[in-house]
Amino acid sequence: MTDATPGRPGGRQLPSADELRIWRDFIETTSALGSRLESRLQNDSSLSTGDYAVLLALSEAQGQAMRSSELASHIGWERSRLSHHLGRMERRGLIRRQECATVPRGSEVLLTAAGAEAFRGATFPHLRAIREFFVDALTPDQIAAAGEIAAALRARLDVLAKE
Numbered sequence: 001m002t003d004a005t006p007g008r009p010g011g012r013q014l015p016s017a018d019e020l021r022i023w024r025d026f027i028e029t030t031s032a033l034g035s036r037l038e039s040r041l042q043n044d045s046s047l048s049t050g051d052y053a054v055l056l057a058l059s060e061a062q063g064q065a066m067r068s069s070e071l072a073s074h075i076g077w078e079r080s081r082l083s084h085h086l087g088r089m090e091r092r093g094l095i096r097r098q099e100c101a102t103v104p105r106g107s108e109v110l111l112t113a114a115g116a117e118a119f120r121g122a123t124f125p126h127l128r129a130i131r132e133f134f135v136d137a138l139t140p141d142q143i144a145a146a147g148e149i150a151a152a153l154r155a156r157l158d159v160l161a162k163e
Contacts, residue, residue, distance in 0.1 A: 033133055040129040045122035050085050052126065055094065055119035058111035065110040067100055094118055 015023060038049045047055070053075045058064050066074065072082040086109060089095045094115035100106035111119075138146065 036133055037126075037129055040133075041122060041126050044125035044129075045118065047118060047122050051089060051094065052119070052122060054082075054085065054089060054109075055111065055115055055122075058095065058109060059116065059119055061111075063110075064116070065108050067103065068097070068107045068109055071109055089115070 034049070041047055041049055041052060045052075054071065057071055057074050058066060068082065068086070069079060072079045075082070077085075086095060086097060090097060092114075093112055096110045096112050097107050098110065100108045135143065
């Protein structure tokens with residue numbers, strides 16, 4: 001936090017009033033967007049966004065299975081949070097856990113047929129909601145800019161995570 005902000009006059013370390021206003025608007029809008037998507041997904045499919053993230057990762061994984069630690073890293077969750085969430089998903093029959101044959105004390109998470117069906121049923125309505133709430137609100141140039149902003153923020157977070 002002692003580094004001066006690059007490109008700022010006088011090496012200012014704190015955000016300006018305008019930067020704070022934009023920051024708050026960004027955070028409040030992304031929070032509202034996330035809440036609307038969560039609500040729509042839950043109403044359309046009875047899945048949470050956490051369920052959907054897990055099911056998406058497993059559906060894209062080779063053999064529709066991932067080591068638990070790899071899955072946690074992939075979706076950006078702490079392993080303890082994932083473990084609790086997987087327990088709830090397992091009780092609903094969406095996933096199954098088993099010991100990993102190649103890693104002692106490791107576990108593997110597998111997508112069940114019911115989980116694959118739930119994911120397939122949720123995908124079209126979820127993508128429709130993304131279009132309605134996000135894509136249709138922006139011009140093609142704004143979508144491209146949003147992608148650039150997301151990439152810049154992700155790159156900064158990756159650098160800070162390595163420090």
